[in-house]
Amino acid sequence: MHHSMKSDSFLRPGLIKYHNARRSNNPIKYLGSLVPQDITGATLEKFPMVSHSAPSPMSQLPARLIPSVLRPCRGGMLTLLALSTSLILSACGVGGGSSVWGEAPSGPGLGTSQTPTAQSATRGDAPEGTPGADNALTGMGGSTLALGDSGYLTPPPNAVRQIEGIPVAILVPLSGRLAGPGKALLEGAQMALFDVGNPEFRLMPFDTMGTALGAEQAARSAINKGARLIVGPLLADSVTAVRPIAEAANIKVVAFSNSSRVAGGPIFLAGFTPEEQVDAIVAHAMAEGRRRFAVLAPSNDYGNVSVDALRASVERRGGEFSRVGFYNPDALDFSEQIQSLSDYKSRVQALKQQRAELSAQGDQASKQALKRMEVLDTWGDPPFDALLLPVLDPQTLQILSAQLAYYDVDQPTVRLLGLQRWDSFPNLASEPGLIGSQFPAARSAYRDQFEARFAQLFGHGASDLSALSYDVTAVAAALARPSASGPKYDVATLTDPQGFIGAEGLFRFQENGIAQRGFAIMEVQSSGVRMIQEAPRSFDQPVTTYPPQPTEGTTPAQPTS
Template sequence: MDRSLMLNALPRRNPLRAPGPVLALLVLVLLPTMVACQSSSFDGLIQGSKSASPTDSRPVVSGPRTPPPPTYAVNPVPRPAPPPLTQVDPPQPAEPETTVVSGADDGSIRVALLLPLTGPNGPVGKALLNAAQMALFSFADEKFRLLTHDTRGTPEGAAEAAQLAVGDGAQLILGPLLSSSVQGAAPVARAAGVRVIAFSSDRSVAGDGVFTLGFLPRAQVDRVIGFARGRGVQRFAALAPDNPYGRTVLDAFRAAVIGAGGEIARVELYNPDAADFSAVVRDMADYEFRRATLLEQRKELEGKEDEVSKAALARLETLQTMGDLPYDALLVADGGKRLQAVAALLPFYDIDPKKVRMLGTGQWDEPGIGAEPALVGGWYAAPPPGPRAAFEKEYSDTYGDMPPRLATIAYDATALAAVLAQLPGPDRFTSDLIANANGFAGRDGIFRFLPGGTSERGLAVLQVRQRDAVVIDRAPATFQALSN
């Protein structure tokens, strides 16, 4: 059975309710091929979703060539009224790429969306499909077709999904989500000359026509370490899980600290599957040595009768350890329940958050992180929360549930594909257009693809509070500001 859905364009009908405003994807670039379409209805700088008119048509959901299982069913999303387009003068066009896949015979422009709709990651995959629908109804025109295929969360399933997508005439592939699935789909896409915008945060899968839109930990570490150095932090330590993510973060940590002129005081890895993280936190705290130092000092004072010694002994009775730690900031590179478990042990072994600044990665970017007192006051780098908050409200109003953190990636990728699909000519999804240096702005702030296929984002620095997190260093509005 064909595991695909086709999201296409049928005649417009009235929505059941008026939705809230949509924060549209802003293309910050003057796309090179615009010079060929000065008289078209889609010229220049894109400020929002496409304009509505009485004769405009809107995308709705229709079935695939064969009916999909019930679990793949999706509901139409009402489209809000968008702001108008603004025409600008484009630069000279870039040299078009020669390898393209032609669209379907009906004149439609087909883009495939590869997601794990079944298997352990099925709920996340379906939420990403919901987010893609939201972008579809805000940006796609009547020629745009979004073909959704289930990867089953496996490399084999992703390869099969990519083959179906290519066979359906897809000119661009969005997804897959997992790095192993990207590795399965990429050879099929490359053989067909189809570009891929994957959702993985593994930079090793990027390149040769594959672009990654996931949140890369290296950029997050660079941002928070650079900010901490600017605030006078000199000595750094890091605590990370012994897995690919943790090792990637530690590589980035070493490079960032050295590059910023700081000192690496200590680095510790721990087993992410352990039931108890006490041992590694004790080591990070130099707890045995500092505890022994305290007990020795107490012993020396206990035999003295002078008032100064008695007062000093009374002060030592309130301490767990004695002596300062050799670092001013500690990067804890984890998230979720594991982060909470590790963080709870830090003050227990006398790593005092009042003396040591806690630092984090994008995995800290979740609601409720301030429930753990040891993390309150900590800094982490993440996309600016404002645009995402508007997306989360729209998603919740539409689907009755809060989206997972990765949902914005699917939204931005689909919106970008829908925008590029409205360019004239067959070369809408070339590497030059996708990797335009000026970048784009979406639900997670500005982003752009680098020539090697990885993505770069404009990140803010946030500080953890008990009930939320607040921006203490704003994200750049353009990549020109980021490079200055």
């Protein structure tokens, strides 16, 4: 790459712009300064801090019944059947035979449209009037619920009541600074509750207030109320606080955290761990022929976990773990780290040496070679052919991609790799330095259905946290089936090797407590972000490159933006 002058002055206007943009973002700031590892595949920064502004009215919800059919999988094939527009989670190999739930009950009050009250909260508000642990949420009639009957803040009296059934607690922050994410989690859980419609299942919400102490108190209350399973909490510190309580009560916890350090024993993590994401993108890169890996990471827990995960994955697969660089996550200039990581100054000196040797020879071929070298700033490639960038925000990625190209770390010589976090960043294709970069992403054929149903039900778009909570709650509801030994919340059932598939795609819990997921691989192209490898539909399915090579008379798949 040629630059007339190696000065960072050209970057200054852009850095100022990124600086101002970053400082204007949500004070939660991606939770990076709170618990960097607790980025559960969701964009928590989308949720504003708690406010008390006047809410906007929700649109009127339609009246229709949501009978659902949930069938266990056979032979490793995942089956999802739903009547109407309902989306439910498909369980594989659970309970043996097929089970049909959701026979539509008859009687007054079902199928009648209701308009939510004006007490709706804004998207970041703590949900006032949320039912407490004494009022477990349940579908009307125990099996189905009209869409209009599931208003978030003011459910109808006969939809929120104390009933007999298998109690499952959900621990989420319904007040405090994380009330916005907590509301999203509870909304996803409610939707799963109504869609699955299991009369044997009831959900008890408990407020953790977004703190470890609050989570501990909520867990004790849940145990006292007879909870057979705990769903949540969100953050790693809260999971740590809940662990001894769950161990003493001999019950399992399915938490939303993605911090693998808190997994194991009674704790199962539903969050998207960096380790799983790193391994997915390393596997793909090595299948493409990449062998020497480097990482440039933020100097925090999230960066440390990503570095350790890359080292383990590369060495396990027989590759070379080449270089490591760290940067201050609040910095706006990474030139020093990039130059060091890529041996930039050594490559500049190598170019000078090559020019000197050719000039000394003086023959025509050497002169032609010197002419061609006029556009070069360095000689030789960086000491790696794949570079992982586990960034937390799009502004940092924009600066990094520009400076990497500026210091001759160019694609396709070096493939830039990301993690699922990239999937939430807008306008990736507008950054020239990112063209050709790749990252893993959760992809499900049912996500569009989930998002449409969610918007219809709650009057606003679904977040990744809502989808995550939906899947976990659907599993809990699906496993709450009558049996001689009670609900199937034992390790053997939770770690069924065939797994589950839902709004966030294919997943299964492993005995170490970490959720294994099936990722698609996305590539940033000039026309948009395109899927180049499909997410597997089962854990027995080999990965397939997408789109397949078109046959004669067919049209290749188009990229998505």
